[in-house]
Amino acid sequence: MEQNQEVLATLESWNAGKPYTSVLNLELPAAIGCIRYYAGWADKIHGQTIPTHSKKFAYTVKQPLGVCGQIIPWNYPVLMAAWKLGPALATGNTIVLKPAEQTPLSMLYVADLVVRAGFPPGVINIVNGYGRAAGHALVLHPNVAKIAFTGSTITGRLIQQAAGATLKKVTLETGGKSPLLVFNDADIEQAAKWAHCGIMSNQGQICTANSRLLVQSGVYKQFIKRFVELVEAHKLGNPFDEDTFQGPQITKAHLEKILSYTKGAVEEGATLETGGGTRGERGFFMQPTVFSNVSSSMKIYREEIFGPVVAISSFDEEEEAINMANDSEFGLAASIFTRDMQRSHRVSTRLDAGMVWVNSSTDSDFRVPFGGMKQSGVGRELGEAGLEGYMQVKSVHVNVGLEL
Known part of the structure; x- marks a missing residue:
């Protein structure tokens, strides 16, 4: 991404009508910083040992969920993809990412960068399509363990309802009137x-x-x-x-x-x-x-x-x-x-x-949790908190002396 910033900025500007200089100087550095931040987390995720009593040893293991569906919006395609790809990859998951139908262009180029970066086939999958078809299928698929969505509150409600059929984990970042x-x-x-x-x-x-x-x-x-x-x-x-x-x-x-x-x-x-x-x-x-x-x-x-x-x-x-x-x-x-x-x-x-x-406004940072209350969403992205939605915690109880 760093080596191809000008191309990405051009595609993103064509994609969404964004001012080119804003994409190049603000959005892409934030996206690159987010990916680098989560790359640093990949070898720092661990569970806990929990004292119970002298004849028992207990610990937790943090494990990836598996296949994660990610549905990104049209207002910040590359940046929102970075917010979702980073923590999902750092925690060991595979991804099926669906861009918004209005802005497919820049993410197709990101797919090419994924291949050039050396990711094994099947780790990051980018599927274009309409929300009612591709997005709906992703939410309902029984082998998808989690859905992360950024978009409107109306669509977020529908996703949460549909995800309930298979009890998927969901992270929803929806509307606001701040x-x-x-x-x-x-x-x-x-x-x-x-x-x-x-x-x-x-x-x-x-x-x-x-x-x-x-x-x-x-x-x-x-x-x-x-x-x-x-x-x-x-x-x-x-x-x-x-x-x-x-x-x-x-x-x-x-x-x-x-x-x-x-x-x-x-x-x-x-x-x-x-x-x-x-x-x-x-x-x-x-x-x-x-x-x-x-x-x-x-x-x-x-x-x-x-x-x-x-x-x-x-x-x-x-x-x-x-x-x-x-x-x-x-x-x-x-x-x-x-x-x-x-x-x-x-x-x-x-x-x-x-x-x-x-004394500022909307200047978020990838190191700080991002998310809302009420009708503005469920869960958190960014920061250490953003990792939690892509892991499950397994508890292990080891008997080291208890006898019946």
């Missing part, structure tokens, strides 16, 4: 910049995207002004231009779904600060869109849009902010911006989120 809280004492410039990257990067097609901005009333207008300036300044256009920040949405159908949300937000009474439509007649280019004065009953506040659309609401007190943040069926991530470290720890413990960032 809040970003800005308190009066926050560094507004930094809060606005992180919020901008956290929702507008990758065309807003990010599971952890901070799509709800909850801003304390004392800095509400100041924050919106600076945030809108940043949004209007970034370049929307050709993914292969060096200064492009935002490329096209993944498909025409997805673009139309996003537009239905922006239209509905106006009808429900939200204030459109900028954007709301498309750019040009060619391509699936969605204008970065900002709504303010959003109430908790509006669809753009409650439902995952998965696009460059953000809902901004105000709050007065800390308790109100926590309640607003937790008022969601999702619980993937959250961000807090404040200079008060006591507040940051206090609030982070009360947020219904599997991950909380303080």
